Amino acid sequence: DARVTQTPRDKVTEMGQEVTMRCQPILGHNTVFWYRQTMMQGLELLAYFRNRAPLDDSGMPKDRFSAEMPDATLATLKIQPSEPRDSAVYFCASGPGQFYNEQFFGPGTRLTVL
């Protein structure tokens, strides 16, 4: 049963610390998406990749967030420095790389910045 995996599942950190979240997309999927979910803002698309190249990162605060795909099996989202307003659940999703196709979501990383 192919699934998107994310680590860590939970992260508590102090303001100013660097946070790295990792995602392993489903094997064979070539699009990867990062979302953030909060009660106030709902589900927001931060960035997405196709064939490891960033296609759109307009939803991401550029000064502190960065997203990369070092290889086809790993996507990372980094926050440096973290702030309390970054507290949220961060989801990774992958897709088969065709227009109009569904995305498959990971279980999420719950980030708390104190």
Place this chain on the structure above:
Amino acid sequence: GDSVTQMEGPVTLSEEAFLTINCTYTATGYPSLFWYVQYPGEGLQLLLKATKADDKGSNKGFEATYRKETTSFHLEKGSVQVSDSAVYFCALGEDSSYKLIFGSGTRLLVRP
């Protein structure tokens, strides 16, 4: 741009009641339409989809029909269970894009 509007929640029903969650969309082109479900503490899971007008998607007793004339994709279930309590998201595939446009989500609470 493309957008999805779904009914505000929470929707509270008794077990075995009929469920409808409304979803309407605005889109250029002919998007695919999706319903996702999110159970507490989990990621979104695809519930059903429809790829063209008049298609009916169905899964686990839920169904939705792609209505181009009314630009709607309402989710229905004939008899809900307590285990259906979750947040339901309507989404569309953005024109000429890999992105999905999500609605704001509707929380469903089913009481025994």
